Amino acid sequence: MNTMMKNQNNTINSDIEAKKLLNFSIKFSYSLLYNGAEVYRVEDSINRICKSFQNIKAVNAFALSNMVMISFVYNETNYTSMRRINDTAKNLEKISLLNDLSRSIVSGKVNLDDGFKELKNIKNKSSYSNFTKISLVTLSAPFLAFIFGGTIGDFFPACLAMFVEMLILVYIEKSGLPLFLTTFLSASGVSLFVMTMSKIVSIANLSSIMIASIVPLFPGIQITNAMRDILSGDILSGIIGIMSAIFTAVSIAIGVVLVLRIFG
Structure with a gap:
């Protein structure tokens, strides 16, 4: 029926x-x-x-x-x-x-x-615990770094950077700050950590570790949903979703660029 x-x-x-x-x-x-x-x-x-x-x-x-x-x-x-x-x-x-x-x-x-x-x-219904989320995302970091040109030598630096990034993200999300501010602080925080770590230890592929560490912040699901809404005829909702995703991406970019400018 x-x-x-x-x-x-x-x-x-x-x-x-x-x-x-x-x-x-x-x-x-x-x-x-x-x-x-x-x-x-x-x-x-x-x-x-x-x-x-x-x-x-x-x-x-x-x-x-x-x-x-x-x-x-x-x-x-x-x-x-x-x-x-x-x-x-x-x-x-x-x-x-x-x-x-x-x-x-x-x-x-x-x-x-x-x-x-x-x-x-x-x-x-309980979701995954913060410990599980942090652990699994941390383990994914080196493989993301490999995709963006990293090597086996970047394994531990990538894991450490992602671990710190997830700690920052989980802590900031508890404060109830707006999404764009949360994204900005997370991106700038992990960028600051990666750049500081590069001054202490030798990192061969700094850019691959930096990119891998900010991947969890990227609004991939939001962009996908926005495009599906547009293709389904919900133009207004799709435009709102795309604009929100753009602002999120801009927040990531500003957070990273500011730290890179500080370190020269």
């Missing part, structure tokens, strides 16, 4: 249930955007969830990278809600779990009450 068709198990019988559906939809879309989902995925998921319920008409979902608005009509009454997203994270596992949840609701396997519980479980 087409998932866009009304499912007999999904029925709205009162204004309270309509408000519950609206509340669930706005929380669901917020979770998708917060974890880095594309705009078209958010709009499509909400449309499918709401249209699967009996007596729900005129469903509209409008999302940008930092906000979402949902409206539908039940019993000749219009229900509308909007939520702004002030912060984001990148968690593809949670996006996959949310996608599975939406399919279960559309098919009638999960009702709204259970949907709220599952949504809370997904939200509270």
Whole structure:
């Protein structure tokens, strides 16, 4: 059966249930955007969830990278809600779990009450610990350095630089600073460490270590999502994403260049 068709198990019988559906939809879309989902995925998921319920008409979902608005009509009454997203994270596992949840609701396997519980479980699902993140990213550093022209002699300097960069990033993220300032401080901090380390020990490929250490700061997922939004017809959201990625890249560049100018 087409998932866009009304499912007999999904029925709205009162204004309270309509408000519950609206509340669930706005929380669901917020979770998708917060974890880095594309705009078209958010709009499509909400449309499918709401249209699967009996007596729900005129469903509209409008999302940008930092906000979402949902409206539908039940019993000749219009229900509308909007939520702004002030912060984001990148968690593809949670996006996959949310996608599975939406399919279960559309098919009638999960009702709204259970949907709220599952949504809370997904939200509270623990991610990788800071220790695991720092360890794995640190181990990736020398291989990134090899890609950018490094040699086996750059193995330990690259690991050390990446380790310091991740410590700085984790510490700054806890302070709740704006994204661009966080990126600037992280880039300048690791650049300062690498340049200082180069004065103490001999580093054959300084540029490869410098580039490898700032790769985690690069907004790759953001650029990918922005291009997919543009190709899907969400021009405004795509432009916002690209501009945000450009400002992030500029923050990285300024942080690195300032330190390089200090060291001559």
